[in-house]
Amino acid sequence: VLRANLSPESQPAPQQPARQTAALSGNAFVPTPAYAGSASTLAFTARVGQTATQSLTVCNGSFAGGICSAGAATAALNLSGFTFSRGEYSRDAASTCSATSSLAAGGSCRLDVVFTPGSAGSINGTVQIAHNAAGGSATVNLNGTATQALISGAPSPLAFGDVQIGFSRVLTLTVSNTGTAALSFTSDPRAAARLSGVNSADFAITGGTCQSGVPVSSLGNCTLTLSFAPSAGASVARAATLTLPSDATNGPLVVSLGGGAVALPPPEFSATSLSFPDTVIGEAGPTLREFT
Numbered sequence: 153v154l155r156a157n158l159s160p161e162s163q164p165a166p167q168q169p170a171r172q173t174a175a176l177s178g179n180a181f182v183p184t185p186a187y188a189g190s191a192s193t194l195a196f197t198a199r200v201g202q203t204a205t206q207s208l209t210v211c212n213g214s215f216a217g218g219i220c221s222a223g224a225a226t227a228a229l230n231l232s233g234f235t236f237s238r239g240e241y242s243r244d245a246a247s248t249c250s251a252t253s254s255l256a257a258g259g260s261c262r263l264d265v266v267f268t269p270g271s272a273g274s275i276n277g278t279v280q281i282a283h284n285a286a287g288g289s290a291t292v293n294l295n296g297t298a299t300q301a302l303i304s305g306a307p308s309p310l311a312f313g314d315v316q317i318g319f320s321r322v323l324t325l326t327v328s329n330t331g332t333a334a335l336s337f338t339s340d341p342r343a344a345a346r347l348s349g350v351n352s353a354d355f356a357i358t359g360g361t362c363q364s365g366v367p368v369s370s371l372g373n374c375t376l377t378l379s380f381a382p383s384a385g386a387s388v389a390r391a392a393t394l395t396l397p398s399d400a401t402n403g404p405l406v407v408s409l410g411g412g413a414v415a416l417p418p419p420e421f422s423a424t425s426l427s428f429p430d431t432v433i434g435e436a437g438p439t440l441r442e443f444t
Contacts, residue, residue: 183227185257187285188214189292196267196296199333200401205244208263208292210281212255222258229255230284234263238277241294242266269298272332272401301370302331303400305407310394312380312411320381325407327362327374327396334367338397341376347409349392354382355409362396382413389413 190209198204210231214223231253234243244264253261269275275296282289306326315321329335340346341362347355360376368374382390390413396405 184225185227185229185255185283185285186213186223186225187229187281187283187287187290188212188220188223189281189290190215190218191292193293193295194265196265196294198267198269198296198298200269200272200298200300202268204267204296206265206267208265209260210249210253210255210263211258211260212285213258220258220260225257227257229259231255231261231281232284233282235280235282236277236294237279238275238294240267240269240275240296241277241279242268265294267294267296269296272298272300274298299333299370300331300401301329301333301335301368301399302402303335303396303398303405304328304330305396305405309408309410310378312409314412314414315380315382316414316416317382317384318416320379321411322358322377322379324360325376325378325394327368327376327405329368329370329372329400331400332370334369335372336367336399337362337364338399340364341396346395347392348395349409351387351390352392354390354411354413355380355392355394357394378409380409380411382411384415385413387413 188211190211194206194208196204196206209220210229211220212229213221213225215221231249231251233251236242242265244266247262247264249261249263255261263279263281265279267275275298277294277296279292279294280289281292304327306328308325310323310325312321312323327341341364342357342360344357346357356379358377358379360374362368362374362376366374378394380390390411392409394405394407394409398404
């Protein structure tokens with residue numbers, strides 16, 4: 153057996169692995185939503201009592217050529233409410249944007265705003281959209297114009313005066329639209345049914361330019377011709393009512409019609425008797441007598 157004693161200094165050193173170096177880099181960011189709206193102002197026009205709707209697209213990111221893209225958005229955009237400054241404006245239930253909407257980066261929804269005016273004129277307001285992006289909310293201007301049709305008639309009442317029984321008198325009624333929207337008759341203005349009252353049979357609508365289906369423009373007018381032909385009867389004063397239904401804000405036009413029925417007086421003679429000289433039968437008398 154061969155034995156060898158080796159001192160620690162004579163033992164070989166363990167081999168060390170080779171060292172390698174790699175460059176590392178990174179960008180730190182906070183996830184951020186980005187609000188963008190397709191419009192800053194919505195404009196409305198509606199008749200009083202009716203509605204108009206306009207839409208706004210809410211985007212989490214930015215618009216390019218009208219299309220929503222993620223842009224700088226790196227987190228979900230959360231909507232939390234809509235505050236309208238005036239009661240004439242409201243969110244339509246058909247809107248895809250709601251107070252609980254959460255839009256991924258590049259996602260969008262539609263906010264439908266309804267304008268319901270109660271009076272004519274300019275009605276401007278705003279809607280504030282609350283969200284979790286920078287600023288916490290966005291404000292959109294709402295500009296509304298409310299129009300209406302207003303109907304009036306002249307002369308009113310329509311007075312025919314005294315008319316002898318068996319004769320007639322014709323007058324013209326001018327129907328005007330003093331409003332800011334076109335006026336439409338909701339039934340035929342020349343139909344006999346437009347006349348009512350105890351003596352309505354003594355009156356008639358005989359013509360004119362007012363027609364169903366032909367709107368009267370703002371500040372425009374049309375006409376109706378009416379006749380009064382009193383029938384025989386004991387009463388002297390005759391009355392009826394003309395009613396013209398329309399879409400005017402101030403309701404149907406109601407015009408009173410009136411006239412007096414005058415009977416034909418009995419004839420009066422200038423002489424109650426005439427005397428002629430004796431005359432041969434079959435021959436004309438030599439004397440001519442006249443009376444009125």
